[in-house]
Amino acid sequence: MRETARKTGVRLEHVWKIYDNGYVAVEDVTFEVAEGEFMVLLGPSGCGKTTLLRLVAGLETASRGTIRIGDQVVNDVPPRDRDIAMVFQNYALYPHMTVYENMAFGLKLRRVPKTEIDRRVRAAARVLELEHLLDRRPHQLSGGQRQRVAVGRAIVREPRVFLFDEPLSNLDARLRVEMRAELARLHRELGRTVLYVTHDQVEAMTLGQRIVVLNKGRVQQIGTPLEVYHQPANRFVAGFIGNPPMNFIEGRLEHRDGLRFVGKGGQVQLMLNAADWPKVRPGQAVTLGVRPEAVALATVEEAAVMRGQVETVEVLGAVAHLYVRIGEATVVAQVDASVRPALAQEVALRIDLDRIHLFDAETGQALPRARS
Amino acid sequence: MRRLGLYLLLGIGLVGFAYPFVWMGIATFTPEAEIPELTLLPSRWTLEHYRLVFERIPVWRGLLNSLVVALAVTASVLVFTSMAAYALAKLHWRGRETVFSLILFTLMIPFLLLLIPLYTLVVRLGWTDSLLGLIVPFMMNATGVLILRQSFLTIPRDLIDAARMDGCGELRILFTIVWPLSVPALVTVGLLTFIGSWNEVLWPIIVVREVQWMTLPQLVALFAVGGGAEGQLGPQLAAAFLLALPIVLAYLFFQRYFIQSFATSGLKG
Numbered sequence: 001m002r003e004t005a006r007k008t009g010v011r012l013e014h015v016w017k018i019y020d021n022g023y024v025a026v027e028d029v030t031f032e033v034a035e036g037e038f039m040v041l042l043g044p045s046g047c048g049k050t051t052l053l054r055l056v057a058g059l060e061t062a063s064r065g066t067i068r069i070g071d072q073v074v075n076d077v078p079p080r081d082r083d084i085a086m087v088f089q090n091y092a093l094y095p096h097m098t099v100y101e102n103m104a105f106g107l108k109l110r111r112v113p114k115t116e117i118d119r120r121v122r123a124a125a126r127v128l129e130l131e132h133l134l135d136r137r138p139h140q141l142s143g144g145q146r147q148r149v150a151v152g153r154a155i156v157r158e159p160r161v162f163l164f165d166e167p168l169s170n171l172d173a174r175l176r177v178e179m180r181a182e183l184a185r186l187h188r189e190l191g192r193t194v195l196y197v198t199h200d201q202v203e204a205m206t207l208g209q210r211i212v213v214l215n216k217g218r219v220q221q222i223g224t225p226l227e228v229y230h231q232p233a234n235r236f237v238a239g240f241i242g243n244p245p246m247n248f249i250e251g252r253l254e255h256r257d258g259l260r261f262v263g264k265g266g267q268v269q270l271m272l273n274a275a276d277w278p279k280v281r282p283g284q285a286v287t288l289g290v291r292p293e294a295v296a297l298a299t300v301e302e303a304a305v306m307r308g309q310v311e312t313v314e315v316l317g318a319v320a321h322l323y324v325r326i327g328e329a330t331v332v333a334q335v336d337a338s339v340r341p342a343l344a345q346e347v348a349l350r351i352d353l354d355r356i357h358l359f360d361a362e363t364g365q366a367l368p369r370a371r372s
Numbered sequence: 373m374r375r376l377g378l379y380l381l382l383g384i385g386l387v388g389f390a391y392p393f394v395w396m397g398i399a400t401f402t403p404e405a406e407i408p409e410l411t412l413l414p415s416r417w418t419l420e421h422y423r424l425v426f427e428r429i430p431v432w433r434g435l436l437n438s439l440v441v442a443l444a445v446t447a448s449v450l451v452f453t454s455m456a457a458y459a460l461a462k463l464h465w466r467g468r469e470t471v472f473s474l475i476l477f478t479l480m481i482p483f484l485l486l487l488i489p490l491y492t493l494v495v496r497l498g499w500t501d502s503l504l505g506l507i508v509p510f511m512m513n514a515t516g517v518l519i520l521r522q523s524f525l526t527i528p529r530d531l532i533d534a535a536r537m538d539g540c541g542e543l544r545i546l547f548t549i550v551w552p553l554s555v556p557a558l559v560t561v562g563l564l565t566f567i568g569s570w571n572e573v574l575w576p577i578i579v580v581r582e583v584q585w586m587t588l589p590q591l592v593a594l595f596a597v598g599g600g601a602e603g604q605l606g607p608q609l610a611a612a613f614l615l616a617l618p619i620v621l622a623y624l625f626f627q628r629y630f631i632q633s634f635a636t637s638g639l640k641g
Contacts, residue, residue: 086537109539
């Protein structure tokens with residue numbers, strides 16, 4: 001009974017944060033995190049994602065809009081009464097306290113009985129493999145251990161909502177992968193609502209059930225990892241998610257024996273299926289977007305849509321990334337590493353028409369595609 | 373060879389600074405007639421000077437008054453200046469910079485200028501001839517705010533935020549998180565305040581006329597200047613030595629923090 005009552009979603013409605021100097025950090029943001037959901041706020045640095053998290057935490061106050069946790073509007077509720085816990089990027093452990101004291105501190109302030117504190121701290125320490133470190137101080141721990149203590153400090157509180165502010169960005173690559181798996185497991189086990197801030201798309205894709213993509217304080221798209229990957233709402237989302245990033249080719253649409261995309265300079269010519277694109281106008285200036293995995297070497301001459309010279313080859317084991325110079329632009333293609341061409345070789349590329357995106361050149365918005 | 377030279381130099385410096393104090397200590401046990409000879413080895417040792425001092429002035433009472441005043445002033449300065457410093461370093465509010473400038477500005481005002489208005493105020497409040505009159509005007513000082521603010525600025529914002537999330541109010545953050553991380557700065561402010569309060573002579577002389585509320589430096593000053601010592605050097609030195617002793621002891625006890633604080637202020641990671 002208590003468990004279900006404590007699991008609660010978060011809801012932001014038209015939230016703005018404008019600083020005294022006039023800087024707009026968050027602009028009209030609306031989204032909802034469902035109960036028990038793992039939601040990731042993703043965006044480049046300075047996009048307002050950390051500010052959003054601090055607004056939910058109560059460390060900043062919203063200039064406009066409402067923030068709800070569960071049914072309660074929390075705009076004027078101080079952090080300590082919001083029943084949420086936060087894990088900070090630089091861990092923010094109390095240097096003068098032991099690991100045990102760090103985890104117990106929040107509970108002590110809430111007058112949780114000593115035996116209960118002890119039970120919870122030891123349980124969290126067991127889960128996070130910190131049992132042998134309980135008497136150490138933060139400066140005696142490695143980065144990964146500190147991060148686990150910070151997570152432990154949040155877990156023992158048994159809060160309604162967990163907030164994570166780039167918790168893995170100070171760890172080395174291997175530890176990051178380990179902690180990522182550990183956080184995913186913790187979320188499965190605890191089933192609590194999580195709001196997780198990161199600029200790392202891999203973290204966002206692997207951890208998030210849904211992702212809010214942010215740029216310059218505004219929501220760009222909200223969706224599952226596959227939705228934002230396969231159906232980006234605009235050019236920003238398309239370019240931000242994916243590594244190497246999506247190829248963009250500027251050009252315009254023409255009606256000449258059917259719908260045709262003509263790249264600037266004319267090096268790229270592509271016949272489109274007009275039925276796929278119900279809302280386009282002839283002559284419209286558009287940006288063609290295509291991910292490297294949808295670009296391949298053309299084996300039959302008719303399939304080729306562009307030609308160029310191989311500039312760089314990155315071999316990643318099973319696959320290789322070809323950087324092909326085509327006129328002014330460079331197009332990246334992901335190919336089988338065993339058949340990669342040599343440097344400076346002339347190659348012909350084809351594009352998988354089912355996996356292209358068109359963006360309005362002016363607004364950057366994705367042009368809707370008819371779904372068959 | 374360079375080392376030797378360095379030690380020699382330091383040795384000369386040490387003798388230069390320590391000699392007057394050592395001589396003063398020895399002189400208090402030297403018969404009056406031999407004191408002007410500046411000897412470090414008197415022909416015989418005497419407690420006569422101390423006997424006279426203890427006979428003429430209420431040393432224990434003065435010591436107690438001084439201790440009460442200095443401890444009360446130091447404690448309140450630590451509490452109040454750290455509150456102000458915390459608000460200036462870690463809280464955001466309109467007018468913060470202005471208030472900080474005003475606090476800095478008070479550093480430019482010599483205490484002598486404030487003497488008369490402060491005295492009038494104390495008279496109005498009826499605090500003359502009481503320890504209140506000696507304590508209350510010094511419960512806060514700008515230097516302390518300045519030193520502590522600089523120290524608090526080095527504490528990361530996330531640490532304060534983490535404490536807020538854990539359920540701390542601002543006062544609890546100050547005393548359970550910020551204080552333990554600022555011990556050297558607090559010791560510095562504490563010592564400076566304690567020493568300043570202990571050595572204060574002018575203000576007690578103005579505010580207190582009754583012997584029972586006089587502080588030790590005041591008693592010693594009146595004793596030395598006011599004729600109690602009958603022009604003898606020995607008792608005057610003995611009284612002065614009694615006065616300096618607690619400060620020297622306090623400094624020896626805290627010097628580790630004192631030096632640490634001055635050495636690291638500003639670049640504490």
